[in-house]
Amino acid sequence: MSDTFKAVLLREADKKVTAAIEQVPMADLPDGDVTVRVSYTTLNYKDGMVLNGIGRLVRTYPHIPGVDFSGTVETSDHPDFKPGDKVVLTGWRVGEMHWGGYAELARVKGDWLVKLPDGFGLDDAMAIGTAGFTAMLAVDTLERHGLTKDQGDVLVTGAAGGVGSVATAILSNLGYSVAGSTGRPDQADYLRDLGVSQVIDRAELAEAPSRPLAAERFAGCIDNVAGTTLSNLLTQMKYGSAVAAVGLAGGNDLNTTVLPFLLRGVSILGIDSVMCPKERRLQVWQRIAKELPMRKLHHMIERHTMEDLPELGKAILKGAVRGRTVIEIAGG
Known part of the structure; x- marks a missing residue:
């Protein structure tokens, strides 16, 4: 050796x-x-x-x-x-x-x-990896907060990336209506194949919000971007909804008001997959094995x-x- x-x-x-x-x-x-x-x-x-x-x-x-x-x-x-x-x-x-x-x-x-986990190859496990584990942890956390598929569209920002792709596939497989935000319009067909029903141009969410509250639009969100995008989408979340914050591709600043939290009961749920306790980690992997469609993963x-x-x-x-x-x- x-x-x-x-x-x-x-x-x-x-x-x-x-x-x-x-x-x-x-x-x-x-x-x-x-x-x-x-x-x-x-x-x-x-x-x-x-x-x-x-x-x-x-x-x-x-x-x-x-x-x-x-x-x-x-x-x-x-x-x-x-x-x-x-x-x-x-x-x-x-x-x-x-x-x-x-x-x-x-x-x-x-x-x-x-x-x-049973049913996975070693390559499948890395097709999932930290990004896929984070995506399932975010979905699971939103559902523990009360998200159900009859409440309306769930937004995934950075939908063509690693976390976004797996989150989209899982949400769609669970029966949610998924809106996917991306700055790459050439990825629209890819996102629709994963299950996105509405493709949103990243620029639509990238501007700083003009007012503290806008029309209620999303029942939940998995946000990979943060920064101005998160500030904007917070103004558009439905009453009692939550954003699972998983990334900071758009920066780690957050300029917002307390009005979405006080007047609509919106929550930000921090998703940390790095130090996630082992018991919860095993539960999330079990959900991945059941609820991530392998065809979409391989795609x-x-x-x-x-x-x-x-x-x-x-x-x-x-x-x-x-x-x-x-x-x-x-x-x-």
């Missing part, structure tokens, strides 16, 4: 982060009680930020990024896992504070791992290799990546 493994390694010099494929000594793997032979990983917006040194998400270099992965346990000192087990990891600040999945090997805490996949990751990291920050990106590391 080789004493090195291939990985995307980030280095920092003169405050500039660079990414390169390197052979890394196994002795450099971080502490953890489970070592996983990685089969697949994926690409999320956060990965794009890490690959390009944006936001100071990584403080210590050299660093292996990749916030999620699927693979097979090679060694384990954790009572719940044994060699040969198929596992999935999303979140827990892996790829940020802890070396991640853009590598042939990963060593992590066993408490961060989930056994591969939104683009496949790449580890060597493509540096350029993909730039593309996703420009909004040029559609759906879900599966990166094959070793197959399986």
Whole structure:
């Protein structure tokens, strides 16, 4: 067995982060009680930020990024896992504070791992990945708040992205009427195939609201954009509705008034998939297995290799990546 493994390694010099494929000594793997032979990983917006040194998400270099992965346990000192087990990891600040999945090997805490759900392949698990897990967590949270499919349109902003694509497919499969917002009009047919009944131009929501309350329009929302878009759509939410806030592609500022909250009882529900407790995490994966139509999942996949990751990291920050990106590391 080789004493090195291939990985995307980030280095920092003169405050500039660079990414390169390197052979890394196994002795450099971080502490953890489970070592996983990685089969697949994926690409999320956060990965794009890490690959390009944006936001100071990584403080210590050299660093292996990749916030999620699927693979097979090679060694384990954790009572719940044994060699040969198929596992999935999303979140827990892996790829940020802890070396991640853009590598042939990963060593992590066993408490961060989930056994591969029945009916999924390791590649399916990364077609879902953090983005799909976040989408299902958002849907589940909105329904716990009281959302039902007879209340009207549910808006998904950034609908052609990873979270947006999976959220749209799940909501449509559950019987909701889905409005999808996108800045890419060429993706309208793609969104309709996922289940969007109304495609909304991103520009329609991108302007700062002209008044604190507008006509009631949406029964719920999964928002990937934040910024001015969130300020705008808050004025259009129906009485008692909620926005599941999952992303900040449009910025992390929020300029609004309290009137949507006080006069219409609107809520903002923060969705954090990174530190989501394991019990809730397992429940969400069970819902994904039941309620995400696999045909639609497979339709939104683009496949790449580890060597493509540096350029993909730039593309996703420009909004040029559609759906879900599966990166094959070793197959399986």
